[in-house]
Amino acid sequence: MTEQSNNSTRGYIELSGPDSRKFLQGQVTCDMTTLSQEQSIYGAQCTPKGRIIFLFKASCDEQNNIILQTHSSIVEIAIASLKKYAVFFKTKIVQIDGQPETPELTDLQRLRNGSADVTADTTDMFIPQMLNLDAQGYISFKKGCYTGQEIVARAHYRGAVKRRMHHLQLTASVLPTLGAEILSPEGKAIGNIVSAAKVDDQTIEVLAVLADKSRDSTEIIIAGQSYQVSHLPLPYDIPSGP
Known part of the structure; x- marks a missing residue:
């Protein structure tokens, strides 16, 4: 057990450039075509084996840049993972200082909402269904392929979540x-x-x-x-x- 409260601030990643949405569509569990300035969405990036690298809330600013809000401890890992797949896309990926328009949820509020955090300590541990992402609408089973999609889809359609x-x-x-x-x-x-x-x-x-x-x-x-x-x-x- 640890004395730390685990009450940490959120971290923010910005993707800018004409290919940002297309790039993410092939990388994350949610359908990026549904993202707008009025509608935020939630999702995850996974490894090829279907393990969650990081979770995020995606929003779109007035310049159509995509902002990913995630746990602060995972930001550097998330950026490195995204950049590994972004070399053939016109997108720039950087960490930014977040200025949320509404107060952030506390760790307890987020927990009681049934919303997990994936941190630097838990990255690459869980497939999305283990964290109930399917129950929360974080996964689109109708969009095209993305990294890890085969494993996630197999768990869904075969009911192989133990x-x-x-x-x-x-x-x-x-x-x-x-x-x-x-x-x-x-x-x-x-x-x-x-x-x-x-x-x-x-x-x-x-x-x-x-x-x-x-x-x-x-x-x-x-x-x-x-x-x-x-x-x-x-x-x-x-x-x-x-």
């Missing part, structure tokens, strides 16, 4: 390390911590990916410490199959 994200409450005074392994009382690995936030000095809430067979567990072990857990609702239904 681990899903759940909302838990623990009695604890410090937050778990993001990405920390979760064990059953018998010592079997059953999942990982995705996001965590304090409610008060003795209570925390987490989003945790759990194996289907362990999703109703009332006792878990994190970093050698046993915890009784309560299961809290998510604001969306978790898909049960294709």
